[in-house]
Amino acid sequence: MAAPPTVLEQGLPSAPGSASAEIVFDRVTIAFESNTVLDGISFRLTKGETKAIFGVAGSGKSTILKLTLGLLKPDSGDIYVLGNDVARMREAELFDLRRKIGMVFQESALFDSLSVRENVAFRLLEEGHVSEEEVEQPVREALRFVELENTIDMFPSELSGGMRRRVAIARAIITRPEILLYDSPTGGLDPVTSTKIIELIVKQRDVYQTSSLLVTHRLQDAFIMATHYFDRQTNQMQPLSPGSRSEVPMGFLILRDGKIIFDGDAHELAQSKDEYIREYIS
């Protein structure tokens, strides 16, 4: 019989000066056949923080997100999400936890046989006790957040790649999750659409203070997030003055050969002397 899932208590080491941890990876290792993708990695995501994860293709960025959701199980190590020991929870127990987490998949992963309305409302309808009429308002609200209210009756196949990503964001945020996971939300998109999506992520970070992990290949996306804030008055992303950039809850994490070679903020990243990192950010 599997050991009962344990709840993260105060015993775990906390990062200096940090608030409570929403996600903790503790010496996590996972291999696919003979290929070790993550080799004993440890990091933590504090409440309200956004952490951008970088690395070359196949370095295990998306695997981190899937491990966080319990879609994959690590070979060794512990993963705590909102205090729950994900690595030891059974699939049936994970469904309740997953309802507190939103995920935007690399290729959106919208249900192609459902309309935009049904896709965005999926989680609310699945949770039950609400009629289709009752979900109309939150669905419209979520679609308004991503500025796609006019697509409510369309099907995913009728939308562009960028619009699909935005609908996926609306689907992820409709229940106001405590954690958001973005898997390459700007991958393969043009710069204008990419900036639009980054603006939505910044809006989610600054308006709702949602903790999030962001997997991306585009360093400029993370730098925009580290140097901008969302202005509610103008409803637009605005640049921060150099003095106030350190206040943005934004972290960077770089993976190489299954290890974390950098975990810090934008300032520390810019100051790094590591040759690989210098080359990566240049």
Place this chain on the structure above:
Amino acid sequence: MELISPTDFAKEKLKAVQDYSVLAGQSVSNLFRVPRYFADMIQQADLIGFGSLPIVVLTGLSIGAELALNSANTLQRFGSLSLIGQLVSVGMVRELGPIITGLMVAGRNASGMASELGSMIVTEQIDAMRALGTDPMKKLVTPRVVSTVFMLFFLTIISDLLGLFGGALISTFLYGLDWHQYWSTAWQILVFQDVFMGLVKPVLFGFVIATVGCYYGLNARGGTQGVGRATTQAVVASSVLILVVDLLVTKLLMSVFAYS
């Protein structure tokens, strides 16, 4: 092609049997857990049942007619043409109705389920469903299993009746047999055991079709090519399993009912 050691091959096959058994078990046990997705069951019943109706009507009618046509010559030689109703009736109800309907529905729906679920796997829709807190086994597999079992039962009854009707048309219009005589002999020869055997089979076949279709769909790997492969494998495996189950059930029930 990469060669695989006999041990690994055996392990792989055992793992597949284990995974299939878990899926089949969960598809039934989920019926006793909430949520039950009745709307999805009705939608699937419509797709599987009403969608398969034309092909079942056509095959039932033609199999009954061909059975009558092929056996009429032999029966005529022995002066027993009046037995044609009995022959078609027992043949259709006990054996041909369930197996032909099962194979037709397997060809149409096991492939449909495998390709649909396979596409959802390769486009990460199943992962998205799990990420959204919904169990794909409950939402996708159980409704398909329940609907296939339920609808195949009624499709088989329709197929049996149409087979008898096809036999009646051939007997009456080609061989001049009396319409009422055909139907009364066809009806009188049937006993409880025949009907029971003919109605147990579609329940088992329906379960095989849906679980095999879902299993191959949920285990599809390797993009669109993998989905195509899963679809073909689902049809082949479900058809073979239907034939095997048919043989076993026929033998078992014959022993139970002490058929001579």
